[in-house]
């Protein structure tokens with residue numbers, strides 16, 4: 035344990051924190067304290083926003099590829115310290131080593147993507163209907179971008195947002211989950227080193243704030259964009275507050291992701307995809323597979339194979355190389371797990387395997403498979419635990435309807451060897467999710483594509499493709515380089531006297 039709390043430091047600033055305003059980070063696997071972290075004081079909060087605003091004026095005048103150079107250096111540090119950074123994720127979140135390494139790799143990939151993107155902030159040139167006119171669009175930064183992230187991806191989701199917000203000329207203030215302050219302070223330290231090496235002002239800041247201050251942050255008009263990752267319920271409140279002040283919002287909220295296993299699916303692909311999707315990160319990804327719709331002809335085989343595969347999932351110390359599932363994040367998550375299981379049983383769900391806290395104690399639970407029906411109300415909810423519903427279906431339309439018939443719309447997958455069924459699933463009549471996969475599972479998206487989903491998932495897109503546009507304001511520009519003033523839509527508005535006067 036620290037003698038004094040570690041301040042939630044940001045670049046070059048004196049900190050004002052004390053033990054009264056601090057949080058303790060706990061290792062979910064051992065329940066041991068990892069350290070005590072100071073929460074931001076009111077004075078620091080106000081200072082931070084002032085500095086972020088002021089630094090943005092300098093930052094927006096630095097050419098985008100030069101801004102990219104800073105991200106390149108940050109990415110290099112992640113590459114250099116990959117193993118240790120992964121260890122920190124494992125310590126604080128309980129993610130198994132392989133997945134923690136994958137998360138750091140996601141940060142490195144995102145940095146490389148952003149460096150390239152910094153040279154490609156393209157605007158369109160559009161054909162003007164008027165003679166001697168040029169019509170085009172260009173993109174400018176918004177200002178300060180607030181990034182609010184969840185515990186389950188304590189580094190990667192920051193990177194998706196931070197790197198794009200920074201190359202596009204915004205400064206950032208990051209409010210991480212208070213469950214993962216060690217990851218956050220570590221990242222800030224890496225960024226501080228690069229920022230001082232390059233002699234830049236405070237373009238990257240960290241805000242470890244309690245709920246009251248976070249509320250103020252969301253409502254603050256100086257924060258031009260808020261990118262929020264978290265539950266649908268909190269996301270809705272954030273969106274309402276940000277929109278009521280006409281701020282910009284990027285939302286990446288809950289998922290209730292499904293895999294459909296068609297009658298002619300290749301089970302050698304489907305079974306491991308379901309297990310990784312449902313058990314990976316102990317069911318705490320927003321892309322976790324929560325429902326599996328199985329063609330009734332395959333039900334028995336798939337249930338048997340899944341139950342067998344679940345028995346082979348080694349549960350325990352997430353740092354051990356053989357472990358496939360670590361603990362849940364905290365006591366509350368275990369409580370929620372137990373509550374969900376008893377509600378499942380009340381609604382007629384049958385536990386096929388798991389269903390109990392694990393004998394290892396602490397925050398460990400058993401990965402759980404439930405024989406369920408689409409009529410069970412609970413299958414409509416996102417449970418953030420390794421609980422997966424197996425639901426039989428008769429025809430593909432029924433399975434797609436059930437898949438879509440939830441509030442969330444993040445990730446979806448179909449396992450099939452039928453081209454027709456695959457294309458139907460991908461057509462406008464098929465999946466209504468932001469992510470639709472064929473013969474791969476719901477989780478583990480690459481950073482190159484835009485990540486996000488529809489409906490109560492919030493509609494935001496982050497990471498790859500043209501997600502950078504969400505961090506910039508579009509400006510449509512028309513330049514008249516001729517001697518006349520033709521109006522658009524062919525309107526004539528002749529004021530002869532003015533015309534003559536100005537020519538004479």
Ligand code: UN1
Nearest residue numbers: 187319320321477478479
């Ligand atoms: C999340 O859980 O918030 O596709 C993000 C995936 C990861 C990201 C998950 N690349 O599962």
